[in-house]
Amino acid sequence: MAVDMRLPTIKTSMSLSVPAAGRKDLVVPGDVITSDTGFMRGHGTYVDEDKLTASVAGEVQRVDKLICVRPLKTRFNGEVGDVVVGRITEVQQKRWKVETNSRLDSVLLLSSVNLPGGELRRRSAEDELTMREYLHEGDLISAEVQSVFSDGALSLHTRSLKYGKLGQGVLVQLSPSLIKRQKTHFHNLPCGASIILGNNGFVWLYPTPGQQEQEAGGFYTSLEPVSLSDREVISRLRNCLLALAAHKVLLYDTSVLYCYESSLQHQVKDILKPEVMEEIVMLTQQKLLEQEG
Amino acid sequence: MATAQVSEAEKVYILHGIRDDLRVDGRGCEDYRHMEVETDVVSNTDGSAKVTLGHTAVLVGVKAEIGKPRPMIPDEGYLEFFVDCSANATPEFEGRGGEELGTELSNTLYKVFNNQHSLDLRSLCISPGEHCWVLYVDVLLLQCDGNLYDAISVAIKAALFNTKIPKVHISSDDEGGKEIELSDDPYDCMRLDVENVPCMVTLCKIGHRHVVDVTLQEKACSVASLVISVTHKGVITCTRKVGRGSLDPESICEMTEAGKRVGKALHSPLMKLLQQEESLGKKRQKVGFLG
Amino acid sequence: MAGLELLTDQGYRLDGRKASELRKFQARMGVFAQADGSAYLEQGNTKALAVVYGPHEIRGSRSRALHDRAVINCQYSMATFSTAERKRRPHGDRKSTEMSLHLKQTFEAAVMTQLFPRSQIDIYVKILQSDGGNYSVCVNAATLAVIDAGIPMRDYVCACTVGFVDETPLADLCYAEESGGVSSLALALLPRGGQIALVQMDARLHQDHLETLIEAAMTACKGVSKVLDEVVRQHLQEASVHSRE
Numbered sequence: 001m002a003v004d005m006r007l008p009t010i011k012t013s014m015s016l017s018v019p020a021a022g023r024k025d026l027v028v029p030g031d032v033i034t035s036d037t038g039f040m041r042g043h044g045t046y047v048d049e050d051k052l053t054a055s056v057a058g059e060v061q062r063v064d065k066l067i068c069v070r071p072l073k074t075r076f077n078g079e080v081g082d083v084v085v086g087r088i089t090e091v092q093q094k095r096w097k098v099e100t101n102s103r104l105d106s107v108l109l110l111s112s113v114n115l116p117g118g119e120l121r122r123r124s125a126e127d128e129l130t131m132r133e134y135l136h137e138g139d140l141i142s143a144e145v146q147s148v149f150s151d152g153a154l155s156l157h158t159r160s161l162k163y164g165k166l167g168q169g170v171l172v173q174l175s176p177s178l179i180k181r182q183k184t185h186f187h188n189l190p191c192g193a194s195i196i197l198g199n200n201g202f203v204w205l206y207p208t209p210g211q212q213e214q215e216a217g218g219f220y221t222s223l224e225p226v227s228l229s230d231r232e233v234i235s236r237l238r239n240c241l242l243a244l245a246a247h248k249v250l251l252y253d254t255s256v257l258y259c260y261e262s263s264l265q266h267q268v269k270d271i272l273k274p275e276v277m278e279e280i281v282m283l284t285q286q287k288l289l290e291q292e293g
Numbered sequence: 294m295a296t297a298q299v300s301e302a303e304k305v306y307i308l309h310g311i312r313d314d315l316r317v318d319g320r321g322c323e324d325y326r327h328m329e330v331e332t333d334v335v336s337n338t339d340g341s342a343k344v345t346l347g348h349t350a351v352l353v354g355v356k357a358e359i360g361k362p363r364p365m366i367p368d369e370g371y372l373e374f375f376v377d378c379s380a381n382a383t384p385e386f387e388g389r390g391g392e393e394l395g396t397e398l399s400n401t402l403y404k405v406f407n408n409q410h411s412l413d414l415r416s417l418c419i420s421p422g423e424h425c426w427v428l429y430v431d432v433l434l435l436q437c438d439g440n441l442y443d444a445i446s447v448a449i450k451a452a453l454f455n456t457k458i459p460k461v462h463i464s465s466d467d468e469g470g471k472e473i474e475l476s477d478d479p480y481d482c483m484r485l486d487v488e489n490v491p492c493m494v495t496l497c498k499i500g501h502r503h504v505v506d507v508t509l510q511e512k513a514c515s516v517a518s519l520v521i522s523v524t525h526k527g528v529i530t531c532t533r534k535v536g537r538g539s540l541d542p543e544s545i546c547e548m549t550e551a552g553k554r555v556g557k558a559l560h561s562p563l564m565k566l567l568q569q570e571e572s573l574g575k576k577r578q579k580v581g582f583l584g
Numbered sequence: 585m586a587g588l589e590l591l592t593d594q595g596y597r598l599d600g601r602k603a604s605e606l607r608k609f610q611a612r613m614g615v616f617a618q619a620d621g622s623a624y625l626e627q628g629n630t631k632a633l634a635v636v637y638g639p640h641e642i643r644g645s646r647s648r649a650l651h652d653r654a655v656i657n658c659q660y661s662m663a664t665f666s667t668a669e670r671k672r673r674p675h676g677d678r679k680s681t682e683m684s685l686h687l688k689q690t691f692e693a694a695v696m697t698q699l700f701p702r703s704q705i706d707i708y709v710k711i712l713q714s715d716g717g718n719y720s721v722c723v724n725a726a727t728l729a730v731i732d733a734g735i736p737m738r739d740y741v742c743a744c745t746v747g748f749v750d751e752t753p754l755a756d757l758c759y760a761e762e763s764g765g766v767s768s769l770a771l772a773l774l775p776r777g778g779q780i781a782l783v784q785m786d787a788r789l790h791q792d793h794l795e796t797l798i799e800a801a802m803t804a805c806k807g808v809s810k811v812l813d814e815v816v817r818q819h820l821q822e823a824s825v826h827s828r829e
Contacts (some may be wrong), residue, residue, distance in 0.1 A: 026817065026820045026821065026824065028731070028740075028813060028816045028817060028820070029731060029736070029737045029738070029739055029740060030737075030738070030739035030740060030775075030776045044736060046696065046736070046738070048738075048777075055696055055736035055737055055738065056731070056734050056735070056736050056737075057731045057734075057816050057819075057820055058734070058820070058824075059824060071734030072734065072820065072823050072824055073614070073620070073621070073732065073733065073734050074620075074733070074734030074735075075620065075638075075639060075640070075734070103638070103639035103640060103641075103700050103703045104639075104640075104641050104702060104703055105641045151651075151701045151702050152700065152701070152703075153702075248823055248824070
């Protein structure tokens with residue numbers, strides 16, 4: 001039995017990096033970014049009287065002639081090839097609807113999943129009737145964005161062995177802007193657990209699968225109890241993710257791992273106390289800066 | 294959100310964790326999440342408090358108004374409860390969506406707090422049979438992340454502690470009628486004795502264990518829960534079963550014991566905190582929603 | 585005008601402000617973690633909490649979905665303890681319904697809804713403490729919440745309630761002034777383009793004065809926009825520090 005009760009305090013922002021004050025690349029809605037007409041209009045901008053104007057508050061990003069404004073916090077804006085973690089909300093004819101933190105529910109077509117029995121198997125009417133046996137409401141999946149519909153809804157696919165239904169583990173829902181884009185979003189962390197950092201801000205923590213389980217793949221999920229030591233690692237990682245997110249630190253395998261290491265001197269349940277969070281995030285940032293050199 | 298969805302495998306993971314006394318966030322079965330309490334947040338009430346427990350946030354305002362005592366008990370004042378499940382907490386509560394939950398909560402609160410044992414209702418009486426103080430306790434749910442009862446009861450206790458009722462002077466005029474005069478001096482006020490005000494503890498039966506302060510994900514795995522209100526002496530003043538499942542008598546006994554232990558331990562840190570805040574007085578920087 | 589002198593000969597108001605002076609602003613963005621966007625705003629003693637959910641899939645009947653833009657859904661409510669005399673219902677009365685509708689119209693003018701076809705954006709505003717200018721404070725709080733949610737807007741929406749006393753327009757009325765029989769006007773402005781998103785006036789005023797009053801309201805709104813701008817920039821700097829490497 002433990003109760004931790006206290007008075008709230010005003011949080012002061014702590015910073016190791018360059019003070020942000022006076023940064024020119026931060027804009028607010030209505031700010032004119034440029035009146036040069038040679039630029040292309042990207043997300044978060046609009047053209048008003050020939051001037052490229054910001055429509056969200058965030059930082060300006062320039063890629064060649066394309067100008068975008070990336071807001072600090074937003075729903076997931078999916079692009080082809082993004083890795084997502086999502087939850088099935090509805091089973092419809094020939095498709096599943098998936099909640100992926102986007103502005104519309106995403107779609108997973110029956111034809112975009114690998115059914116048991118090999119890739120070249122034809123989909124019969126029977127498969128349509130047994131869709132709920134593969135995935136039903138509430139199930140979690142990992143998938144990749146296959147295409148984007150004209151209204152902005154995402155079409156997903158799981159046609160690879162690394163994607164598919166998720167088994168035992170913990171889901172952490174964070175802001176998509178905190179996830180760093182990387183070559184791979186699947187990591188087996190050396191601390192003894194695995195992580196899927198979905199581009200949509202959904203992060204899945206699970207015990208690192210053994211060899212034979214991986215081969216079983218697909219729709220089979222093991223319901224065998226996870227060992228206590230694995231659980232502790234997963235819980236610690238979960239709290240570390242929340243601590244990093246609370247202090248707006250970009251998430252990728254290294255930052256998560258450093259945070260995990262910094263947290264080891266504390267008990268898992270203490271990590272979420274404000275002063276402990278601050279301490280371990282501070283340590284993490286120090287380590288990240290050192291590593292950068 | 295008022296409810297959370299979890300898949301079968303996630304459920305199994307949560308269940309096994311609770312069996313091993315290691316929950317998803319690293320807590321044991323009888324641990325509370327980090328809780329923050331602040332009083333005097335809304336200035337046009339007579340007493341107010343804000344409590345956050347994990348992501349759950351509630352705001353309680355107490356307004357004292359002069360009313361007529363209930364005919365059956367002419368020498369006591371009374372409390373009225375209203376729980377506003379606002380759409381701010383979750384879009385599901387929009388329009389009339391939160392009314393059902395609000396009524397359920399406010400009825401329970403009425404039973405738990407509106408009696409002579411938890412609060413000295415006689416002190417709320419101004420003149421028997423004619424005038425008494427009615428305390429309107431309004432609860433505003435700002436965010437739901439499980440364990441509403443516990444958070445609300447702590448907030449109510451804190452708000453009642455913070456409540457300042459102006460002193461009343463009764464004078465008779467020539468025709469024998471009574472005139473009520475409220476004191477203008479903000480320091481000339483009556484405080485309530487909250488020592489016996491109970492706190493509520495919700496115990497969820499998950500697997501074979503009883504868990505306090507459940508998150509929404511854990512709640513989705515539980516069949517039923519028991520709400521127990523406990524005073525600082527460990528006296529149980531109310532129990533009620535909530536949720537759709539059923540409980541067997543033995544586990545109710547066990548849960549009551551556990552609830553008694555946990556509930557008793559809630560009071561002393563709370564009172565210490567409230568007194569600490571009071572002693573800091575104006576020196577303390579108000580946080581409210583600006584933290 | 586009942587007894588109270590709303591504007592002294594020296595040009596001071598009940599609470600000691602000058603005629604065109606705004607009340608003190610205190611604000612914070614990102615108050616709640618579960619919502620997509622949230623903000624808390626104090627304007628003098630009026631305190632409001634705004635929460636934004638979305639854009640997300642339409643809830644309830646799909647037929648409400650618009651094929652070319654997002655549906656904006658607003659609910660205005662007041663905490664039962666927010667007013668001097670206790671309110672019996674937080675929302676659902678005629679005045680709150682009207683306020684919700686006004687909010688909806690105001691934000692439909694500002695949010696770039698055409699970017700999110702078939703989806704829905706919820707804006708919920710709650711008055712925690714009411715001391716005049718509820719509509720304006722709600723709009724300002726909601727603007728901050730929408731920005732926090734990263735939803736594209738043409739510009740800020742800034743609102744202000746102004747009154748007219750002794751041939752002088754008063755900016756940002758408090759409750760005592762609002763109830764003191766002043767003819768008041770609420771105006772929501774998109775400050776950069778000078779576009780008016782909403783104007784509402786329920787009192788009697790000579791036509792000749794209307795222009796001065798609207799002029800004063802627009803100036804006041806521009807003042808509000810400066811304050812909000814500071815709040816957003818401050819938030820942006822605090823919150824974006826660590827997301828860079």
